Amino acid sequence: MSEKPKLHYFNGRGRMESIRWLLAPAGVEFEEEFLESREWYEMLLQDGALLFQQVPMVEIDGMKMVQTRAILSYIAGKYNLYGKDLKERAWIDMYVEGVRDLMDLIRVHHKLSPQEQQKNLALIGEKAATRYFPVYEKILKDHKDDFLVGNQLTWADVQLIEAILTVEEKVPTILSEFLLLQAFKARVSSIATIKKFLQPGSQRKPPTDEKAVAFTNRIFNRR
């Protein structure tokens, strides 16, 4: 008789988006409570709801979970997206962490000045094309499987497709040299639950803009 997970975050992507992405293919319905003001954030703090005074926070299975990676690992483990044994989990962890490094470059993008954004865009394109995507292209080539690990959908595949789509928003031609990743993208996008998540009206959030950054700065009293 467990209730739906409840996500506490801003009405935007940030660090919570990967969690929305992982719950979606697992077919898990979730609720969201959006932080709309500084007072709301302070209320969460006073209630002791945020272990390290930070969001994301997800209420799930009687826990108030914080730390994005911890939340994602728990969801992956619970919904069979974490491989069948310790070694498969190790590969999933490695692939997920690699993608995460790339996503971090994008996540901070709108906090930068316009000048820095130009440099960052070039960096994102370069790192995606020379450090990260070649790795996943090679894995797909060597394994000849539809998925990255163990021939079934795992957290690694979900994290990768989120990254591909997010990078493409900034660098539309990024997959031009990566034929297997193109096929991967088409294939994973057509999985029913993911297809639904990609359609308008889902809980997926639009790209972050300057307005969103100003809003979060206000909530956290940042200059």
Place this chain on the structure above:
Amino acid sequence: MAGKPKLYYFDGRGKMESVRWLLTAAGVEFEEEFLKTREQYEKLLQDGALLFQQVPMVEIDGMKMVQTRAILSYIAGKHNLYGKDLKERALIDMYVGGTDDLMGFIMRFPFLSAEDKEKECAHIIQKATSRYFPAYEKVLKDRGQAFLVGNRLSWADVHLLEAILMVEEKSSDVLSEFPRLQAFKANISSIPAIKKFLEPGSQRKPVPDDKYVETVRKVLWMY
């Protein structure tokens, strides 16, 4: 018939130190290959040994593992330091996430300018005493146990001890308001394998100095 794990990194703490701590707590002997020159690093790259062109890298159980978090999760899972079920694992992941964030500040510290170092030192101590240590003090208080999770040693305890000692190197009285953390520190430090690790002659690395910073910059072309 597995050989000892082999760690590839600089001769210093950095991101590899947590791996040394965890292997030690697990009672696992390990070897180390220290990166001292650019040529060594380029050879590893050419051999395809570094999945994302980065260290840490650990050869373990036939894998060349990269991504610190993935490596630590694998060791914890393999050596019964990851709790008994999914929920205990979730708690451990949350706690490790916090100490990881805290130690992240300290890891960047040696690379700062002298001016920035002063500001950052105060920032580290402030974060430790107002955000992180209170959270762990409360966990120990609420559980009333010697360990953070499940009433036995886990990765979370080892990671927390490592973080405490690192912050104390910046400010020796930083635990003065946290009696339970003081008891925790004494308790975990007295575990035989950890006690030995804390003595001179172990594979524990000293506080990073300018020579360490210079080596990292030289090898990674990070100027």
